[in-house]
Each structure stands twice: as structure tokens, then as C-alpha cells.
Amino acid sequence: MFPIANNVRAEREARGMTQSELGAAIGLTRQTVAAIEQRHYSPSLEAAFRIARLFEKSVDELFRWEDDPPPEPMLFSLDRPGI
Amino acid sequence: MSFRYKSALLSLVSMAAVYGWFFTTLMLHKFGGRHFNPIVSLGGAVVALAVIQIAGHIIIAGTSSDKYGPPDERERAFDRRATTVGYYVLIVGALAAIATLHLGFNAPDLGHAVLLAIVFAECTRQLVFLIAHHRAT
Numbered sequence A: 001m002f003p004i005a006n007n008v009r010a011e012r013e014a015r016g017m018t019q020s021e022l023g024a025a026i027g028l029t030r031q032t033v034a035a036i037e038q039r040h041y042s043p044s045l046e047a048a049f050r051i052a053r054l055f056e057k058s059v060d061e062l063f064r065w066e067d068d069p070p071p072e073p074m075l076f077s078l079d080r081p082g083i
Numbered sequence B: 001m002s003f004r005y006k007s008a009l010l011s012l013v014s015m016a017a018v019y020g021w022f023f024t025t026l027m028l029h030k031f032g033g034r035h036f037n038p039i040v041s042l043g044g045a046v047v048a049l050a051v052i053q054i055a056g057h058i059i060i061a062g063t064s065s066d067k068y069g070p071p072d073e074r075e076r077a078f079d080r081r082a083t084t085v086g087y088y089v090l091i092v093g094a095l096a097a098i099a100t101l102h103l104g105f106n107a108p109d110l111g112h113a114v115l116l117a118i119v120f121a122e123c124t125r126q127l128v129f130l131i132a133h134h135r136a137t
Helices: A008-014 A019-026 A030-037 A045-055 B003-032 B038-062 B073-102 B107-135
Strands: A004-006 A063-065
Touching: A008 A019, A008 A030, A008 A045, A019 A030, A019 A045, A030 B073, B003 B038, B003 B107, B038 B107, B073 B107
Parallel strands: none
Antiparallel strands: A004 A063
């Protein structure tokens, strides 16, 4: 098992997508999506960004080192003017 | 199972079976005195392998929904790893084939040794591809 944990399965299920649908949307096979979710395969940086873009999340919200705690939800963003 | 997994499995089994028969018969001829026409047998092996591969892939394609999809990054990584291992097996096999000349074998034997090296390297490549699939599934 790879040391990079991820929330891909939770985010996919929250959107009611199947593994095949997610794979088709980002150019991966269903088997590869299953392997990513089970931490048997670490996706490339490009695939990680594709997944993050599809789910409208940042990469570090989806993928983290297994020892690191899950990221806190962001209350504000520095790139929004006036905040 | 994906289409490429089934394809690799078919290639491995068919090559091992067809060339296993060819080289076993060759050894029986060489050391057992059994009648054997190497040209006819090799031609028969190539034709048999082609027929098995074509028919097998038609059947596999009929049972796989992902047959038209290109290989993704994970399958390409498996393929790179398998090709690397297969390359080293081919190099060792080629050197071993050259060594047969120094062991008193003749030119046809050298040809058969080169063919054995190619078959062994290709079988290794398919086997490594299948193992990589199993370890990362």
C-alpha cells in the first residue's frame, strides 16, 4: 500500500459517480481509479490535478501523506479581494 | 479484468504452449533421435500462434468493454517496467546464444538459441506485466 492517503472515494461517492464515470472523465481506466482509491497505486501529478479539478478541490484536500492530519476546511481565501 | 490484462495472459499462455511444444520436439530430435523437420515445425508454430492470437483476441474483445480505450498511465507504467525486465532477459539470452557456438553447436543451433532467447524475453515481459497488474490491483 502506498503512503499517500486520499479522499477520492468519498468525494466520488458524494457526487454519485461510478469508478468508470470518474475514469472516463479524467482519462483513466476503472481499474486504475479502483487502485487509487485502495491506495494500491499513486497517480501521477497530472492525474491528481485532473481529479482535483473535476471535484473542484485542491490537490492537498484530496491527497495527503498518511501521517498528516486531514486539512482543516478553509474559512477564507487570500486570493479573494477585500478579505 | 481489463482487455490488456487478458491480452497479455493469452499471449503468455499461447507462446509458452506453442514454443514449448516446438523446443521440446527440437530437444527430442537433437538428443533422442526423433524425426523432426525444423523449418516445417517452426512455420507450423508461427502459423498456429498467429491463429490462436487472432481468434483469442476476437473472443477477448467480445467480452471486454474497455477494448477501444487507450492504455492509461498505470498500464503504460506496467508496460515500461515489463519491457525493461524483458530487455535484460533478451540481452542475457542473446549472450547465452552466442556462447553455444563456443560449446561446439552449429549455426542452426545458434538460430534456435536466439529464437529461444526472444521467446523467453517476450514471455518474461508478459509475465512481469501480469504480476504488476496483480500487485497494484
